[in-house]
Amino acid sequence: MEMKSAGNDTSLRLSDLTRxxxxxxxxxxxxxxxxxxxxxxxxxYLGRMGVQARFVYSGSHPITKSNLILMNENLGIGCEHVQNIEPAGLLITVDCQYGESNVTALPAAQVAVIDHHQVSGTLPAMSEVRSNYxxxxxxxxxxxxxxxxxxxxDRNIATALxxxxxxxTADFTEISHPSDRDLRDIASFNKSFITLFRNSNLSIEELRIAGDALKNTIVNEERAYGIVEAGPCDSNILGIISDMFLEVDGVQSCIVYNILPAGVKFSVRSCVKEVKACELAAFLAEHLGGGGGHLVKAGGFLKRDLLVKAGVEYEKEAVSSFIASRMNEYFDSTTILYAGEYTPDLSEFGRYRKKMFAVGYVRAADFAEPGREVAIRTLEGDVDVTVTEDLFIILNVNGEIYPIRESKFARSYRVTDDPYVYPGEYPPNVIDNGNGERIPLLPFARSCVSVGGDGIYAKEITGRMKVFTVWDAEKYYLGRKGDFLAVRTDDPTDFYVIEKGIFAKTYERFEG
Ligand SMILES: [Mn+2]
Incomplete structure (x- = not known):
């Protein structure tokens, strides 16, 4: 089989599969x-293209959860339970990767993979893995x-997806990618089916699992966090347990997890501004799976194969001490700076200024009538703005997007005739909040270059750092090792974090 190594850029198209x-x-x-x-x-999709395919799962257990049985029957999914098959011409694994421990190996001449988990081994040449979805x-x-x-x-397809x-994503509370928000907002689903599935989701046994889990809580008083292990249950039960656990006095953040055959599923909650649940989840799952969500609620998954590779034995004791030590590491390795309390010692900082670089811009009035409310959808979240004649949107070097007024745009950028090429991963859209329409921005994008400025003070960050800026006392910016802490030259109380890749690309040393 033709193989490509983990981490390569892949771009499989569905139409590649029809031959x-x-x-x-x-x-x-x-x-x-x-x-x-x-x-x-x-x-x-394959059926529409005139290609017949079987849809199967294997392993010793047939589906028993009632919401899944109802889903399989009501939507006409018809997924068959098999122990073995005649060798397939092409085997396509979905929501998993061929060769993983939770996927019984079935015989096939060729293999393709479509998944959203972290890559754990070698992927076949035909694969599409989007780990941040x-x-x-x-x-x-x-x-x-x-x-x-x-x-x-097809309403059943929209409902299933x-x-x-x-x-x-525990009822959408743990979503992080803008494409997830697009699917949530766009799918025209069958409401009565969703209500039916939702209300068949909890078995009596799972309700007992939630009760049992709460008997064995661990609270770390010094760091004000809690840990609970639950038995195997649905991810929204983990959410219910963690919501309750967070209510406890002295528990400011918590993790509730369970050990499943394929890996450890977890929910994270936080009620203090010093811990963003999404960031804690991403920290816990770093290199081991995926984690994300919102400020208060988040979740993630640690893949069994990657835990074992990292030297964690896949059993109760080892997993629980691994999680406890990662939680401690999270709290102990972080410096927190609060605007108004921290005074930077500028002798430790260097002087830098912005390089000239090309970015894209869009004039908002080109794609929407002034007065319309739109949400700019970016990797970091949705930003709501009202379209005005002087509203511009910058598409930055790494694909980040932000709004800017024309007067500031005119001071900081110079328009050029070069064609614009977007460098990011998620082609930016805005959503018209009035009618829900999704408007792609790239057809309206043009090129400009940034022009200098008087520079900043900056110093490299050595550990993890959370920075509460003068702009927002409630939400911190996270700095990781190698990122830069920047201070404005005209106002030393105004400090913020610049990500290392962006810093290297956009700033240069300068003796001012
Ligand atoms: Mn999945």
Missing amino acids: FDGIVIQCHDNPDADALASGFALRW GSCSTVLYEMLRAEGIDINE YYGLMTD
Whole structure:
């Protein structure tokens, strides 16, 4: 088999798959809603293209959870439980990667992978893994979109993908990627099916699991966090337990996790501004899976194969001491700076100024009538703005997007005739908040270059640092080792963090 190593850029298109005969789609053993939805959408696509495919799962256990049985039957998913198959011409694993411990190996001439988890081994040449997506359903939604196909052409497909994303992200509270928000907002789903599935989600056994879990809480008083291990249960049960646990006096942040065959699923909560739940989740899952969400609620997954590779034995005691030590590391390795309390010692800082560099810009009035309320959808979140004649949007070097007024734009940038090429991963959109329409920005983008300025003071950050700036006393900016702490030359109380990649690209040393 032709192989490519982990971490390579892959761009598989769904239309690459239609030339094969004997296609079998396989999701992981013990399927969840996201796995069922992804395979269902893929088989639907292939069917439209005149290609027949089977959709299967393997492993010793048939599906028993009632929401999944209802989903499988009501939406016509028809995912079959098999122990073995005739060798497939092409085996496509969805919501998992071929060769992983939670995917029974089925025989195949060729393998393809579509997934949203962290890459754990070697991927086949035909693969599409978007590890920063909240669900594999979102990956399918985007891949269908790339083929010009609207998921809302089939209400069952839209319902399945919506439900897949919903259950993988604890009712959308743990989503982080803008494409996830797009799927959530755009899917025209069958409300009565979603209500039916949602209300068949908790079994009596899972309710007992929640009760039992709360008998074995660990509270670290010094760092004010809590840890709970729950038995195997759905991820939204983890959310329910962590919501309750956070209510406890003396628990300012908490993690609730369970050990599943494929890995450790966890929910994180925080009620203090010094801990962003999404950032704690990302820290815990660093190199081991994925984590993200919102300031208060977040979640993630530690893949079994990656934990074992990192030397963590996959059993109760070892996993629990690993989690406790990562939690301690999180609290102990971080410096917190508060605007108004911290005075930078400028003798430790160097002087830097912005290089001339090319970025893109869009004049808001070009894509929407002045007065319209729009949300600019970016990797970091949605920013609501009102369109005015003088509103411009900058598409920055790393793909970040921010609004700017024309007067400031005119001072900081010079318009050029060069064609504009967007460097980022998520082509930026704005959503018209009035009618929900999604407007792609790139057709309106033009080029400009930034012009100098009087520079900043900056120093490299050596550990983890949380910075509360004068602009926002509630939300910190996170600095990691190698990033820079920057101070304005005209106002030393105004300090902030610049990510190391952006710093290297956009700043240069300067003797001012
Ligand atoms: Mn999934």
